[in-house]
Amino acid sequence: MTETPNARLLIIGAPGAGKGTQAARIAERYDVPAISTGDIFRANIKAGTQLGKRVQSIIEQGQLVPDELTNEIVADRLKRDDVARGFLLDGYPRTVDQVHALDAVLEAEARALDAVVLLEADTDAVVARLLKRAEIEGRIDDTEEVIRHRQEVYAEQTAPLIDLFRARGILVEVDGLGEVDAVADRIASALDAKLGA
Numbered sequence: 576m577t578e579t580p581n582a583r584l585l586i587i588g589a590p591g592a593g594k595g596t597q598a599a600r601i602a603e604r605y606d607v608p609a610i611s612t613g614d615i616f617r618a619n620i621k622a623g624t625q626l627g628k629r630v631q632s633i634i635e636q637g638q639l640v641p642d643e644l645t646n647e648i649v650a651d652r653l654k655r656d657d658v659a660r661g662f663l664l665d666g667y668p669r670t671v672d673q674v675h676a677l678d679a680v681l682e683a684e685a686r687a688l689d690a691v692v693l694l695e696a697d698t699d700a701v702v703a704r705l706l707k708r709a710e711i712e713g714r715i716d717d718t719e720e721v722i723r724h725r726q727e728v729y730a731e732q733t734a735p736l737i738d739l740f741r742a743r744g745i746l747v748e749v750d751g752l753g754e755v756d757a758v759a760d761r762i763a764s765a766l767d768a769k770l771g772a
């Protein structure tokens with residue numbers, strides 16, 4: 576692979592589309608840190624921090640953590656040295672307000688996003704995946720009722736971002752159904768083409 580320095584990437588998709596799984600692959604391929612707001616929140620809940628206590632019931636109900644709080648966490652994370660070569664954001668931004676906050680952080684450093692991977696998968700498939708994960712991991716937000724609610728929140732608040740990124744010409748649409756390796760290969764080819772790697 577040709578070197579692709581300074582790739583600033585996002586992965587977006589419905590809960591269960593496979594973002595976390597594919598984020599790790601993309602981050603490794605482009606040698607950038609994967610930053611998942613969901614993972615940050617879950618680590619804080621587990622550690623019993625102030626932040627964890629604040630967000631626990633919100634996440635248990637499948638609601639979104641308030642923009643102001645989420646934006647602050649990401650802005651802080653993007654100040655660390657390891658993002659100098661780029662980053663992959665997983666699960667952020669999830670609202671129009673979060674897009675504007677991220678734009679402001681990047682613009683302040685005269686930077687912009689290079690590509691946004693949209694991982695597509697139909698609702699029944701993603702609900703089935705998450706129910707399977709619930710059996711294995713027992714995540715607090717993986718009950719059927721909460722999973723369905725998270726899909727609704729995605730459709731209402733996050734899906735509208737797709738058009739916004741498409742209009743910017745940085746959207747890369749990938750079919751998220753099939754084997755993990757096959758999806759990873761699809762993403763790699765589509766991203767390489769987009770980034771000119």
Ligand code: B4P
Nearest residue numbers: 590591592593594595596612613634638639640666708755
């Ligand atoms: P997230 O951690 O982002 O949870 P998610 O949307 O469910 O995605 P996740 O990464 O877990 O699942 P994935 O698609 O990888 O957010 C959790 C909560 O945190 C949110 O509901 C919200 O409350 C809060 N939050 C996070 N970010 C926020 C923000 N920016 N603003 C406000 N609130 C925020 O799917 C994974 C499952 O699918 C796995 O079990 C995996 O094994 C399986 N899978 C993956 N690929 C597969 C494939 N090809 N075939 C079969 N199964 C596959």
